[in-house]
Amino acid sequence: MEKILRQEKLREWVDTLDDCEVYAPAFADSVWNFARVEAGTDIDLSHTNTIGSVKAFTFPQREVFFRFEKKDGVPVLTPTLPDPKPTVVFGVRPCDGRGMPRNDTVFNKEFEDPYYWARRNKLTLVGLACNQPHSPNCFCQSVGGSPHAEEGLDILMTDLGDRFHVKGVTAKGVEAMERGRDAFDAVSDADQTEVDKVHETSRSYPQRPIGDLDAISEALRESFDSPLWADMAQHCIGCGICTFLCPTCHCFDINDEVISPTTGEGERVRTWDNCQFPDFTMHTSGHNPRGDLGSRLRQRVNHKFLYFVENHKTQQCTGCGRCITECPVGIDIVAVLERVGQS
C-alpha cells in the first residue's frame, strides 16, 4: 500500500492509533531521541538520527526476568514477561530499521527469547527515508542498505517537503495505515516520480566507502592476531558508547538484584552489557580471553563484519555511524576496516 500524507495530516493519522503508545524523535538536551508522543503535541520529523537506536523498544536497558522470593524456605519464582501496549515508533531511519531483523535473528536462533518477542510482536516501525545523509559518518549503502531501505520497517515514509510518501511494507504496517486511511491521499504519478527522484538523489550522496564486504571479512579473518588492533585501540577509553548506541549490539548481563536479604526477595535482571568492558569476558579466576582494548575493538568489528557474516550471511552493521560520531576519541569503524583491508 502506498499513500500520500500531507504534513498537516500526520497528526490526524497518529490520533487514529489511540490504543497504541506512539513514539517519535524529539530534540531535548541537545540530542534527538525517541520520546513518547503525548496527545496534542507536534511530531517533528526533521530529525537527524536519534542518539539512541530503536533497539531499546525490544531490548530495554533493564528487563526483569522474574522475581524470586522464599516461601517456607522454598524459592518461588514469578516470571515477569512484559505485556506492552502496541507500540508505534515514527521517524525510524532505515539503518535502524535494518538493525531490527538482525536482532530478531539473535533473539530467535536456537532459543527464542520470550521477553524480546513479547515486545517485538507489539512493535510497529514507521521509517523515514533519509533524503540526504545527516552525518558525514553515514555509510548505510556501504553495508548493503540504502537511505530508503525498507528492510525491518513496517512502513516507509519519504519526506516530499509539504507531504510524505507513505508505503506500507508489512501487513502490520498496512494495518496501521488502514486505521488512518482518512488522513491519506492517493499517490499520483507526479508523487511517484518525485519519490523516485528523492530516493535516487539520496543514494547519490557520497558515503564512507568500505569496499568489497567479502574481502573485508576475509581481511578480518586474516588479521586476528595483527598488532594493528592494539594500535587502533591505542586511544580507546573502553567506554560503552559505541555498543550502547549501536542498533544491533545486543550483548547483555544477567544479575540478581536483592530486595531483601532477609526474606530472600529479589529480581533477576537483564541489563545491557558491552564487549568493550574488561569484565565482560573475564573469568572468575581473573583470566581474560579479551584482556586488552585491542582485542575488544577486534571483537566489536569482527562481530559486525565477520562472525555475524559467518553465522548469518550478512553484516550485522547497518552503517548508522553512531559509533563513529559519538566516540569520544575518534575511533572510526570505517577507518578501522580500511586499515585492516589495506594490511
Added chain:
Amino acid sequence: MVNVEEIRDYAAGLLEKGEVKSVLGFRRGSASAFAEPCTITNVGEAASLVWDPTCLNNLALYLVKDRKQQAVSKTPDTRPVGIVAKGCDSRAIGVLLQENYFKREDVVVIGVSCEGTGVVDPRKLSAKLKGRTASRVTFAVQGSTSVAGGRTPGATDGADGINVSVYGDETETVIPAREVLADRCLECRAAAPALNDVVFGNTVEARDFNEPFHAAKEAERLSEDERWATWERHFDRCLRCFACRAVCPMCYCPECVVDSTTFVVTLGTSAEEKANRIRWCERSANTSESAVYHLTRAIHLAGRCIDCGECERVCPVNIPLRLLNTKLEKEAFEMFEYQAGHDIEQASLLSSFRDEDPNSFIR
C-alpha cells in the same frame, strides 16, 4: 597567538633528542570536525599535530593509561611522555602528581595557553545546529575568516566567533564564541597551564565570559523540587556506558567502587573476596542506581576534579555531569579555600580540615 608549528617543532625536538618515548597531542581525525588524540613516537609524525578550538580531550588520561600499561608490562618502557596540555589538562597532571600516580620527571608538559578563549562544546554546537553535524570548526577573528592551523590571539571581548560549516551545507556561518564555547572555558579561572615545561601562547588571564562556577550557581537557584525533577530526568536517561568515568583522568582506580567493569582479580584473590565484593548499586540503568553511581563519582572527585569537562562532553545523552563536580569544587573553594590541582604538595581536600570548617549545619 599559538603557532602550531612551534608545538610541532618542540614535539619533534623532544623525540629527536630521545627525551620522551612519545608525545600525546591532537591530530585531525576521520570521524568528525573535532580533533582526535594521537600518540606520536617519531619525528615525522609531529607534522600531523594540530592545535585549534576542536582539541577537546584531556590527554592526561593517556598518561594514566601509560602508567597502567607499564604496571602490567613485563618490559615497561619507563621513559617520559610528552603531553600537549591546556590549563585544565595541566591541573589534571597536578592532581595526578599530588596523588603520586607518577613522578614529575615522567612527564614533559607542553603547555598551551588557551589565551582567554577555550574549546568548542560539540553538544552546544549540535544544539545550535539541531543535531546536524559540523564539518569544519575554526576560530574566526571578528567575524572574518579563520586562521588556518592556529588560534587567534586572545581577544578581549565576547565578540569573536567560531566559524562553522555544517555537513551537507558547506556555507560557513559565524557563531558568537560565547554561545558555543564549553561551559568550563567560559568559567575558566586559569586558562594557562601553570604546571609546564614550556608554554606556547600568551598567558592571557581567563577571559571574563562567566563568573567561576556560573553554571553550578544557576543550577542551585532552582527550587528543591525543580532540582530533583532535573536530576531525576538525567539519572533516568543515563545509559551507564561509563564514558564519563572512562574519560576522566582522575578515575584511575584499578576498580571502581560503585560499578565495576574492572575487577581486580589476581591469583591471590580469594573466592571470599570475589564473593564479598560490595554491590553499592546495581548495574541496572535506572534512576536510583545511576544516582548512586553519579553521586559517588562526584564525591570521589571532590577536591580532585580539575574541571576539564570531559565527563560532560563525552556523555552520549548529554547529562550535565560537570555540574555535580563543579558544585563540589565551588564548595571546596568557597568553604575550604581549596583548589584541585593547584598545589601538588598539599594534602587533599578530604584528608585535611581546618578548625573553622563549617559547623553550623550540624546539630
Added chain:
Amino acid sequence: MSNPSQTTEVQDFEPRIVAFLCKWCSSAGSDLAGVSRIQYSANATPITIPCSGSVSPMYILSAFNKGADGVLISGCHPGDCHYMEGNYLARRKLYLVKELLQFIGLESDRFRMSWVSAAEGAKFAEVVDEFVEDLRVLGPQNRLKAER
C-alpha cells in the same frame, strides 16, 4: 515518580532512619539516654562505628538506596574526638555530601549530622525525635530509593 508529600498520609508514616553513631561519644550518649530511661522515637536504628571520620559517603548513599527515609551521622563534638581529628574529617566530608544531596534535590532534611557527647543522652533523644518529626512531614523517601 510521585511527589511524596502529596501521596502519603503523615499520620501513618513511620520514617526509617539509619543512624551511624561513633562508638566513643554518640553511641555512649545513646547508652546514657538508655540508662536515664529517656524515651524517644524508635525509628532510628543505630549502627555503631569507630568514629564519624570512618563514615564513607557510600554508607549514606547506600542507606538511601536501600530505602532509608533519613540518615543520621553522629560523632563527638569538635575537639572531643577520641581519635583526635576524625570528626573534623567527617565534618568536611559530610558537608560536601550534604551539599551534593541538596544540589540534586534530595530533601535537605533527610540527611543530618549531630555532635552528641557521651554525656548528652538527652540531646541524643532530642536529635532523634526532631529528625523523626521532620521526616514525618516529608513522607517516604522515594528519590534515591531503589526501584526494585
Added chain:
Amino acid sequence: MTDNIYLPKIGRIVGIDEETQGARAIKTFKVEFPNDDGFEHDCGQCAMLSMFGKGESMISIASSPLVKEYKQFSIMKMGRVTSAFHAAKIGDFIGIRGPYGNQFPLDDWQGRDLVFIGGGVGLAPIWPVIQTAVARREEFGKITVFYGARTSSDIMYEADFERLKESVEVQLSVDAPEEGWSGYTGFVPANLMDKAPPPDNAIAITCGPPIMIKFVIQNLQALGFADEQIYTTIENKMKCGVGKCGRCNVGKDYVCVKGPVYSWAELKRLPQEY
C-alpha cells in the same frame, strides 16, 4: 512460544561431598528436581545453576546421562555463586536450567580405545563420559583414565575410582612426592608420556587446567594422536547460556551453544579466545 529460557527449574541439593579442601575447595553436589520437571542431558553438557540473590554460574554436569534420579555437579569455590554453593547445605534449593551445549560424540567412538586425561576439577566434564563408557563397556576397546591432582587428598571422586579400576585402567598421579603414594609422581602430561598409550584407533579426551591441556595435547601429538583423535572442552564466561548475551564466543562460535566439546582439529580453526 514455548519455554521461558531464562526461568530456572527448582533443584534441591540432596548430597554434598567435599572433594578437596583449601582456598580452591571442590564440593560435589547431587541435585534432584523436587517438582519432577527434570531434563535429560548428554555427556559433556552443562547447566546454568542459580543461587537466588547471588546469580548464575555455568557448571558442567558431572553425572552420567544414565543416572536419572539426580544430576551431579562438582563445583570449585571461585566467586560469588560458587561460594554460595559451598556455603549451602543438604536440603537447600537452587535454580537450574539447561542442558546447554553440545556433547562428546560417544556413539562415533564405538569400537575404539578411549584415553581420558583429566587434571584437578577438569575431571568433572569428562566424568559422565567415563561413566557412560564404563556402563557401555563392551562397545569400546581399551579404556584408560589418567588423572592427576596436586596431592592425594585433592583427588576427586576417590571412592568412585576404586570401583572404576575394576573395568578400566586407572593411572593416578600427584604433582609432588608424597609419603605412602603408590601411583605416579609428577604432572599429568608426564604420566601420559610415561605410560604412552598407543594412538592407533584411539580417542583421547582431556580436560583440566589450561596449561595442563596445552602440554597434554603436545604430548598426545608426540605420541602420534591426530588432531581429530583429540577432544577437549573449553570454558568461557557465560551469562545466558543460550547464545545471546555475547560474551562466550570464540570467533564466531558461542561456546554455550556450539561448545564446550571440541576436537583439537576444530579448535585449531578457531581463534585463541578462551
Added chain:
Amino acid sequence: MTKRTGVFVCHCGKNIAATVDVKKVAQELAKDDGVVFSEDYVYMCSDPGQTAVIDAIKDNNLNGMVISCCSPTLHEKTFRDASELGDLNAFQCEIANIREQCAWVHKDMEVATEKALKITRASVRRVQHNQALEPIGVPVTRRAMVVGAGIAGIQAALDLTDAGLDVVLVEKQATIGGNMLKLSETFPTLDCSQCILSPKMVSVSKNSKITLMTESEVESISGFVGNFKVKIKKKAEFVDPELCKLCDDCTPVCPVAVPNEYDVGLTNRRAIHIPFAQAIPASFTLDEEACLGLNPVVCGKCEEVCDVGAIDYDKKPTVTEEDIGAIIVSTGFDLYGMEHMGEFGGGRYPDVLDGLQFERLCSASGATEGHIMRPSDHKVPKEIVFIQCSGSRDPENHCAYCSKICCMYTAKHATLYKHHVPDGQAYIFYIDIRSGGKGYEEFVQRSMENDGVIYLRGRVSRVYEKDGKLRVMGVDTLAGRNVEIDADMVVLAQAMEPSKGTAEIAKILKIARDKDGFLAEAHPKLKPVESVTAGIYLAGAAQGPKDIPETVSQAGAAASKVIALLSKDQLAHSPMVAKVRDPYCTGCEMCVDACPYDAITLVDGKASVNEVLCEGCGSCVGVCVRAAIDVKNVTQLQIHEMISAIMA
C-alpha cells in the same frame, strides 16, 4: 565457609523483656541465613548464661556468636571471654545492644521488638563477616610520666620509683609542691603541712629515677598505651639551677615587683625570685613575663650582680621528646575565682579572703609570719566570718557540686583563728556540715565546743563595707532570724575547680572531662583512677574535689595501676586495625594525610599500616576513594550488610 551463627537474646530480667518480645526476636532470627542456633535467656551475664554461650558454641560448632543484650561497654568482654572458653575466637562474638539503645528508651512492645530485631539482625550480618583476630603484642616502655607535681603527683612518682620504674615528673610551676605547699596546718590533726610535704619533695629531688621537669608543659602526645611519645616544652631556663647558689644577691637589684603566687597575691615578689625558701628545685628563677632584662638595653641588673654567672637572658625554651609507657595526670585544682562572688565582696574588699589566702595568713612562712591580720590595715581581726559553700552547691549561679573539703578546712580555719586570736569571735555560715572521714566530725565538734566558734545555719545574702567593717547580711535558719555581723574579715570557702591547665592537658592527652570540667574517670565505681584512654590514669583534685588523704590514696592507686601495666613485657593492642587491600591501593596518600596516628606510610608505592600505631579509627576508610583500606571487623562490607539488614 558455611556460616554457623549463634544468637542469644537476653531478657536482662525484665529490663529488656518488659519492652522487647525476646522470644520473638530469637525465633525470627532463627530463620535467618546462617543462623543455626537462636535462643533467649533470662540473664546472659550470669554464670549459667555464660555457660550456655560456651555450650551453644561447642554443641553447634558455631563460628559466630551474637549476644543481644546490654551495651557492649558492659559485657562485651564477658561474652568474648566466654566465647574463647567455647573455642570461638573472641572477635567472632559481637554484642547487639537492645537494652540501652532499645528496651530502655521505648515503651511500645511491638515497635521495640521490631527495632531489637533489626539491631540484632545487623549484628548477625556483621559477625558473619568477622575475622578471627588475635591481640597484637606491643612492647612496653617501662617509664611513666606524671603531669602535675602537687601532693598527688609527688606521691605517685615516689610510689612508681619504689617499684623500680623511671618517672618523668612534669610541673608547670617553678617548684613542685602544688597547693599543699601553701597550707598552714592540715585537718584534722593540725600538723604542719609543709613539714609533712617537704620531706617528700626532697625525696623527689634526690631520687635518681625521677626526671623532674619544672616550668614545663606537655606539648603533644602520640603513640598509645605502653608506647607514648610525649613532647615536653620547658620554659627558657634563664637561671641555671646548677650554678645558682641561692645567695639572693639578685632580688634586691630587681626593679620589678609582681604579686607573689605562693602567697596568693598577699605579698609581692621580684621578677627574679625563688618561689619559696625550700623550693624544689632549689634555685632562683626568672619570671619571663615580668622581667625587663630579656631586653638587656632596658635592664640587666641581676646578671650583673650574679657572681657565679648563673643568669643568661639568651636561653630559649627547649622541647624534649620522651618515651613513656603510662601517664598519670594530677594537675590539681584552683579555687573558684573570687571575682565570681560579687555579692560577698570577693575581689573587691581586701579583707574578704579566700581559703588559701587565709592559709597564708596563718602560715609561719606566710607574709605575716603566721600572724592573722587584715591585709588592708594590718589590724588583728576581732570578728571574723567564714562563709561555706561559697560558689559550691549552687547550680544556678556557680558550681553545682559540693567541693567536699570546705566544711573541714573552714572548721580548721576557725580553730586556727581562735588559736591566734583567742579573744576574737569566729562565725561560720553553713548549709550542711559534711564531716565524713576519720576524726573529722570530732574535729568540727571541737571547734564548736572548745573554740567557741559560732555556727550559723543559713546563707549569706550580702557582704558590704560599712564604717571600715564588713557588714555580713545573713540568715540563721535554725533560729529563724536575720543575722547582721559587722566583721573585720570575711573568709570565703571557695569552691574547688580543676586547675587552669586541666582543660588543655585533657585535650592534648585526649582524655575526657566531666560536665564540671574535672577529668573523667573511665567508670565512676569500677575504674575510678583510669581515664577513658588506655594507659592514662588520674589522681588528685583534677579528677574531683578531695582532701589530702584521699588524694594520696588515689595517687597510690593510680601508681599501682601503672606499675601493674608496666610490669608486663608486652601489652595487648586491639587487633581491629586498618588493613590495606593491596591491589586496589594506588598510593595516593590520602589515608596517610588523614591518619591521626601517623600509622600509615607508603611502602613500594602502596599504603602500609603500622598495626601497633593504628587505633582502628577508620579515618583512612572514610577518605579512601578506592575502598582500598578497611578496619578489620568493621569493614565496609560489614557496614553494607548491616545497612541491608536494617533496611530489609
